[in-house]
Amino acid sequence: MNRFFNLYSNCIPVKGSEESIIIDLQNTEHINVPNLLFDVLRKTRTHTIDEIKNFYNNSLDEGIDQYFSYLKDIGYGFFTDHVEMFPELNLEWYSPLKVNSAILEIHEDCKYDFNSAIKELSSLACSSIQIRMSHPDVNNILSGILDATRKSRIRNVEIFLPESLYEEHYLKYLDDIENRINTFVIHSVKDEILTQDLYKNYKYHIDHKLIFKSETINSATTDHIKMENFIINMEFFTEAQQCNVALNRKICIDNEGNFKNFLAHKSIYGNFRNKSITELIEDREFTRKWFVNNDSIEICKDCQFRYICFNNSDIEFNGHSWQKVNECPFDPYTNLWKTE
Structure with missing residues (x-):
């Protein structure tokens, strides 16, 4: 298949240590997906479906077809011949406020x-x-x-x-x-x-x-x-x-x-x-500390929820990296909540 599969611009994949998610900013929801699918989706902007399948030596053909069909069915993506006509979302952020x-x-x-x-x-x-x-x-x-x-x-x-x-x-x-x-x-x-x-x-x-x-x-x-x-x-x-x-x-x-x-x-x-x-x-x-985002903080940087999590823990710089003072109940390395 020489067509492309493309996620809608409001559906953005985020990779974690053990699992990824796709965040739907329009419908304010997210779904869990395996990290392998995240890696596949990263290629869809520049490679056709056939090219992606060939990259994995056609060992994932069935899984790729099933996931692309699933994402299409739930309104997260679509098939197209012209992926260049659908630019990615501009993620720049600006606020004129000095205090929010x-x-x-x-x-x-x-x-x-x-x-x-x-x-x-x-x-x-x-x-x-x-x-x-x-x-x-x-x-x-x-x-x-x-x-x-x-x-x-x-x-x-x-x-x-x-x-x-x-x-x-x-x-x-x-x-x-x-x-x-x-x-x-x-x-x-x-x-x-x-x-x-x-x-x-x-x-x-x-x-x-x-x-x-x-x-x-x-x-x-x-x-x-x-x-x-x-x-x-x-x-x-x-x-x-x-x-x-x-x-x-x-x-x-x-x-x-x-x-x-x-x-x-x-x-x-x-x-x-x-x-x-x-x-x-x-x-x-x-x-x-305003400008130390979760991508710059140990553990948080490996968490798939880092862009949707509101956490007012203090952060400390240990000379090498930033760390949060309060312990989080979610462990991205086991993909489990500590209450589980």
């Missing part, structure tokens, strides 16, 4: 002016802010956050509250279109199943604007790495080619006012009480 997201910690003994921090983040075009609050004066703090964000460049404010401080009337802020507060995450819930059931028909809960979690969210909390938390879309995938997506253009300020790449990290890069956020993002030591 921020996490601010506000406890009862808060040591910095968080409203000033929010206003400066807005001036830097930060689009999303997460507020982790355990301060009992919730009403006044929410009022200050509203004043600091109304008519600002900030588009998304998430409020994290322990169940002990949550009152239903706070949800009134979700109805005002001028407000930037659009999500309340209530954590440390004593009985998550009962609470979810009580609110199952509540419009904010249905719209995922009111979320209940049994786990406690604090400075040490990190995101869980699991299949259901993978992020598959064009923006994330292209950013992951260049950057550490979980840390890139992110500002975190703990309750003491300390600047961090992420709240759970140990490294501190100054304090908001005597250093502006504008000065912080000019600090190369702080921004260095």
